[in-house]
Amino acid sequence: MTLNVYLSGEIHTDWRDQIIEGAKGLNVAFNSPVTDHAASDDCGVEILGAEDDKYWHDHKGAMINAIRTRKGIADADVVVVRFGDKYKQWNAAFDAGYASALGKSLIILQPPEHDHALKEVNAAALAMARTPEQVVQILRYVLEGSLPG
Numbered sequence: 001m002t003l004n005v006y007l008s009g010e011i012h013t014d015w016r017d018q019i020i021e022g023a024k025g026l027n028v029a030f031n032s033p034v035t036d037h038a039a040s041d042d043c044g045v046e047i048l049g050a051e052d053d054k055y056w057h058d059h060k061g062a063m064i065n066a067i068r069t070r071k072g073i074a075d076a077d078v079v080v081v082r083f084g085d086k087y088k089q090w091n092a093a094f095d096a097g098y099a100s101a102l103g104k105s106l107i108i109l110q111p112p113e114h115d116h117a118l119k120e121v122n123a124a125a126l127a128m129a130r131t132p133e134q135v136v137q138i139l140r141y142v143l144e145g146s147l148p149g
Contacts, residue, residue: 001143006072006099007032009082009092011040015109015132019080022136026143031072033065040065073099078142080135082109083118093121100124107135 005028007016020030034040044051044060051057069091073079079099081092099106106125109132110118122128129135137148 002027002029003077003139003143004029004031004075005078005080005139006030006076007080007082008069008073008095008099009080009109010084010089011035011037012084012086015082015084018132019135019139022133023139026136026139028139028143031076033069033072069095070098073104074102076104078105078107078139080107080109081121083111083114083121085111085113096121096124107138109135 003026007019007030011033016030016032016035023030034043041058041061043064044062045057047064048060051060073095076099079095081096081099083089083092096106096108106127108118108122108125108128109130110122110128111130115122127138129138140146140148
């Protein structure tokens with residue numbers, strides 16, 4: 001069995017790298033949004049032309065990024081959505097809802113201080129993890145049926 005895993009959410013820490021490194025040897029293919037913040041923000045105006053209004057600048061980028069995000073989530077077996085400590089990841093909330101609506105297996109990765117704010121998101125998930133290592137352990141269990149240690 002091969003799992004296609006889409007890694008969505010905050011882009012300010014190395015959580016994706018930790019999961020990818022921890023899953024080496026597992027039959028997992030990873031995909032994610034563009035994590036170069038400047039490229040993600042500016043792709044619309046770089047490709048389609050400059051905008052004087054910041055709203056339209058951001059809108060163009062969001063629409064182009066949505067093409068990649070929708071494709072990645074649609075192709076995924078499992079979607080991991082990370083809500084980080086510092087920034088409000090509204091796009092992550094959308095990705096979690098979209099994945100849930102498509103019937104994708106959803107794992108939420110979040111710190112304890114987000115428990116109350118994300119209670120509805122967590123209710124749609126099949127697992128809520130605290131660390132990237134726990135996500136890897138879930139993937140290993142799903143693929144191999146083996147427990148940690």
